[in-house]
Amino acid sequence: MVLQMQIKAEFFGGYMRFHLIFLTLLGLSLTALAACGDSVPERGTEEMAQLAERAADLRPSDPRLRDIYERSCINCHSLAASSAPLTGDAVGWAPRLAKGNTVLMENTIGGFQGMPPMGMCSDCSVQEFRALIEFLATGEN
Numbered sequence: 619m620v621l622q623m624q625i626k627a628e629f630f631g632g633y634m635r636f637h638l639i640f641l642t643l644l645g646l647s648l649t650a651l652a653a654c655g656d657s658v659p660e661r662g663t664e665e666m667a668q669l670a671e672r673a674a675d676l677r678p679s680d681p682r683l684r685d686i687y688e689r690s691c692i693n694c695h696s697l698a699a700s701s702a703p704l705t706g707d708a709v710g711w712a713p714r715l716a717k718g719n720t721v722l723m724e725n726t727i728g729g730f731q732g733m734p735p736m737g738m739c740s741d742c743s744v745q746e747f748r749a750l751i752e753f754l755a756t757g758e759n
Contacts, residue, residue, distance in 0.1 A: 663698075669698065669706075669710075670696060670697060670698035670704055672704075672757070673696040673705040673706055673707065673757070676705050676753075676757045678749075678750070678759055680759070682746070687750060689738075689739075690737055690739040690742075691737065691739075691754065692705075694733070695754055701731060701732050702732065702733065703754070703755075705753070705754050705757055706755075706757020707757075708755070711754070714755075719748070722751055723744065723747060727747070737750075
């Protein structure tokens with residue numbers, strides 16, 4: 619009986635310790651994510667809806683880039699509810715472009731905040747990433 623109580627205490631103590639550590643790490647992670655966002659001016663929902671509508675219609679003229687954009691980029695970069703800057707939104711892209719091409723490429727290849735590594739395009743070349751970033755930032759070919 620004493621052994622059973624000791625086993626239960628060890629199990630529940632470990633279980634509670636695990637959850638306490640998990641919740642602490644979750645809280646720290648959320649705090650860090652909230653603190654590392656790019657500074658973009660507040661914009662109204664109507665303006666964001668218009669930008670998202672425009673972004674949903676934009677496509678690169680190059681067929682290869684269009685294919686990559688449609689399978690890897692458009693789902694986030696044309697959705698106002700995502701934290702990704704919208705395609706062709708100069709204001710949304712300005713803080714990212716200000717960091718320089720090296721940082722943009724590091725974030726693209728390594729992943730950044732909600733964007734997965736390689737932007738979900740494991741077969742993209744550095745040149746394709748550069749061309750896509752330019753298109754995403756300007757909405758122009």
